[in-house]
Amino acid sequence: MGSDWIHQSSPSLDLGVGPRRSPDQAPVGVLEAMLNQISEENRRLTEMVSDMYTNHSALRRRLSYLASVSPCEKGSASPKRKRVDCEKHAASDGEHACKRSREDAMTKASKVYVRTDPSDPSLVVTDGYQWRKYGQKVTRRNPSPRAYFRCSFAPSCPVKKKVQRSAEDKSLLVATYEGVHNHKHPSPDEVYTVKCPSHINSSAPSIDPVVTRQPDVDRGLGEIESPKFDRALVEQMVATLTKDPNFTAAVAAAISERILRDPPA
DNA sequence: CGAATTTGACCGGCGC
DNA sequence: GCGCCGGTCAAATTCG
Numbered sequence: 001m002g003s004d005w006i007h008q009s010s011p012s013l014d015l016g017v018g019p020r021r022s023p024d025q026a027p028v029g030v031l032e033a034m035l036n037q038i039s040e041e042n043r044r045l046t047e048m049v050s051d052m053y054t055n056h057s058a059l060r061r062r063l064s065y066l067a068s069v070s071p072c073e074k075g076s077a078s079p080k081r082k083r084v085d086c087e088k089h090a091a092s093d094g095e096h097a098c099k100r101s102r103e104d105a106m107t108k109a110s111k112v113y114v115r116t117d118p119s120d121p122s123l124v125v126t127d128g129y130q131w132r133k134y135g136q137k138v139t140r141r142n143p144s145p146r147a148y149f150r151c152s153f154a155p156s157c158p159v160k161k162k163v164q165r166s167a168e169d170k171s172l173l174v175a176t177y178e179g180v181h182n183h184k185h186p187s188p189d190e191v192y193t194v195k196c197p198s199h200i201n202s203s204a205p206s207i208d209p210v211v212t213r214q215p216d217v218d219r220g221l222g223e224i225e226s227p228k229f230d231r232a233l234v235e236q237m238v239a240t241l242t243k244d245p246n247f248t249a250a251v252a253a254a255i256s257e258r259i260l261r262d263p264p265a
Numbered sequence: 266c267g268a269a270t271t272t273g274a275c276c277g278g279c280g281c
Numbered sequence: 282g283c284g285c286c287g288g289t290c291a292a293a294t295t296c297g
Contacts, residue, residue, distance in 0.1 A: 133270060135289060148288070152269095162288095 112175045113166075123147040123163040125175040131161060142167040154183040 114125050123136075123145070132152035138145045144165035151157040159179040166172035 132268095134291095136271070137287070137289095140286065146287090160288095 109176050109178045112177065114173045114175065115171055116173055117171065123165070123173065125161075125163055125173055127175075129153055129159075129181070139164070144170075151181060154181075157182055 112125065112127070129151055130153040131149035133147055133149050135148040136145050137148070142164055144167065146162055146164040149161040149163065151159040151161070157179075159177065159181050161178070162176040164174050164176075166174050
């Protein structure tokens with residue numbers, strides 16, 4: 001996994017404002033102090049980003065491991081049926097083909113958890129695929145409605161998705177995927193982007209990408225390791241930084257200082 | 266006007 | 282056999 005981008009594209013505020021010429025400019029010491037302060041802040045931000053990236057990578061590795069050691073923990077939200085499915089699957093003799101294919105789909109299900117604004121009633125989990133909603137139901141175990149989606153990118157694609165707000169954590173959307181896409185990922189750039197409610201923009205960024213994921217039913221989502229995911233991360237960080245008034249003030253100060261020092265011809 | 270979404274009806278599996 | 286429950290269908294409605 002490459003963390004090069006952190007170093008290559010480090011958000012350095014060094015805009016060429018180094019200590020140079022202009023002996024007549026009085027507060028050189030003050031400017032240098034400011035520059036040092038900004039550089040220090042810049043270094044801390046870089047470290048924070050680096051730590052975030054490291055933690056994210058470690059978390060993902062751990063989740064992958066957990067997913068791989070609990071193969072029966074997938075699929076249906078109903079533990080009763082899940083157990084029956086597992087047992088049936090073991091004892092099945094292939095008599096009921098259609099039923100078994102359904103069970104296969106159930107056992108191949110994966111879960112994805114997405115953090116969203118709890119006040120947002122929509123059950124939209126954007127994963128780059130194109131989904132068509134075909135039903136919604138309030139289930140017994142969870143007062144929040146469960147939405148049923150089918151992959152509509154390819155007419156023959158068998159993949160289905162159930163999305164329901166977690167009963168324990170209302171800000172958590174649980175998306176359960178069943179089946180395997182029989183087509184390529186339609187828009188790789190959208191991999192791992194998460195719907196951002198419009199009204200959340202002013203508040204602190206609370207959108208986690210995917211918190212956890214079980215086995216790779218969605219081949220397309222495996223692109224998490226690709227540079228495109230880095231790009232998504234970078235975009236997310238840019239969005240976060242631009243919301244930070246201290247950061248924008250520092251950038252504005254640096255730019256104005258530069259303009260005052262080297263006025264355009 | 267066609268596509269997407271909503272929502273009540275219906276179906277099948279399961280437990281009692 | 283009956284009722285409950287999750288999942289799906291399809292007509293009605295909404296949206297672009």
